[in-house]
Amino acid sequence: MMELLTAAQMRAIEHEAIESGEVTGLDLMERAGAGVVAAIFEEWPELERVGQEGGPEGGAAPDPADPPRGILGKMKVLVLCGPGNNGGDGFVVARLLQARGWQVDVFLYGNPIDLPPDAAENYRRWAAVGEVRTWNDREIRDLYEGDATSRFLVVDALFGTGLTRPMPDDTAEMWRGFMPSPIVSDGRDPGGDRFVAIDFPSGMCSDSGKDFGALPAHLTVTFHAAKIGHYMSLDCGSYGGSDNCGRLRVVDIGMTKTAAKGRVTLVEAGGVLGQTKRGGHKYNHGHALVLSGGHGKTGAARLAARGALRIGAGLVTLGSPRSAMFENAAQLTAIMLHQIDGAHGVSELLEDKRLNAVCLGPGLGRGMDTQAVVIAALKAQRATVLDADALTRFERNPQVLFDLLHEQCVLTPHGGEFAKLFPDLAAKLAQRPQTGPAYSKVDATREAAARAGCVVLFKGADTVIADPTGRCSVNSAQYDRAAPWLATAGAGDVLAGFITGLLARGMSPKAAAEAGAWLHVECAREFGPGLISEDLPEQLPAVLRRLERDG
């Protein structure tokens, strides 16, 4: 399973690798720089021709066959180096690209004598073959904007994991000059300029993804492992988290260690496959109960029930109040229907121990009954998913809910629901940070899970899943797993159903939340544009088949 690191964990891994004699800091920096260059050519193979024999020269006259300011007409490199080791990586990239025949301009923010040792060494190596220009915001902007016939490869090596505060004022003007360059979804700037961020787009907090004034990139190249901030997509200002990174590539720089403790993992196919294999009799796959809202509010629960059945619960019963029995009966076939009225009805039905997982919330309504129904279900001590109204109904008194939750529960709030149950954590998360590392969605979800005493799945393109012990993972619908179609009414109800179905099959709450969230994104991707929530469960057979085939 891929791990997502904090800056401190990455520093500790580097320190350990150097201390053990496995590698030197200079080796790591050279590999990092070489990795960035390799990633640039993997991302844009056409750039390999720049500066090479038979291809357009870096700095040569435009090729008439290319469109005006066309990508290969005249391509220059602008490397912006900062005062730390991120800048050191930049000097390596400058040297390696110049050696390939590119025309390279390098600016250094800060004083060379203050550079840390490995960065200072790479400063010297570059200075032996090229010029280091002193930082001048205006000059950089003029160079970039004043050359109408060239296209630029801008290498952002200003700040990486060492960024601790908002971007300095004397970089702001240059930043503004760069900002208008639009980034489109395939990672290309239609004008032909390419922005590559080393490790992180400068101005982005590596632990939280929060924005200290970031310069968005088309391509971000990071080392050893992705950092948590690369996968946080919160709206953190005008540019939100991972959107700043463009496409993300992780380069191996030859370190073997992993984070010792406090690991955050990325949910991936391999982890899900082991959990989803099925076989045996329907009675071995559990019996899920989904509670429906009243007349006119039944669709959400049916979506959840369908999700639970498709994901492999042996049996699914929809518990419906009397007022909605006809409405539900008219639209159910494989899902069973049982009349349940109020909290008493829930307690009575759950005397049947075969019902081993319960889903409460979708369409349940915010009436008086909901709170009592949730309390009755929690007292029955089943694996339980609480979503939507089952959460927000406790807005005024979340402690009542926390006192009843147990370790078989999963809460699945989106941002608004999270803020109602955990207002202080949501406020901390929403704050514009002044110092780093900033408070992240990972921090907030971990605190929420500890407070609730159960698994919390905090939804988003960066769904964070944490248990009360601090174990934490991220299910990403970003980068090559982007699924914008998931932002559709009822998608959350299906997710609650997926998790309930997996709980019914006997999975642990955290594993069920992870697998449910991963499959939910895969279903959206399988269907693609035009998706509505009803489509999601129907994609599961194809997704599961593919998972088994490729796994």
Ligand SMILES: NC(=O)C1=CN([C@@H]2O[C@H](COP(=O)(O)OP(=O)(O)OC[C@H]3O[C@@H](n4cnc5c(N)ncnc54)[C@H](O)[C@@H]3O)[C@@H](O)[C@H]2O)[C@@H](O)CC1
């Ligand atoms: N840790 C590792 O294993 C490796 C790290 N490498 C590189 O090293 C980088 C981390 O290096 P550093 O720890 O030196 O950190 P950075 O190079 O990211 O920046 C640290 C420097 O920036 C200053 N600074 C921070 N925020 C500032 C602000 N807002 N305004 C002005 N100055 C500010 C700090 O005072 C310090 O001088 C990584 O991002 C990566 O690019 C690579 O060389 C490969 C290996």
Ligand SMILES: [K+]
């Ligand atoms: K950077």
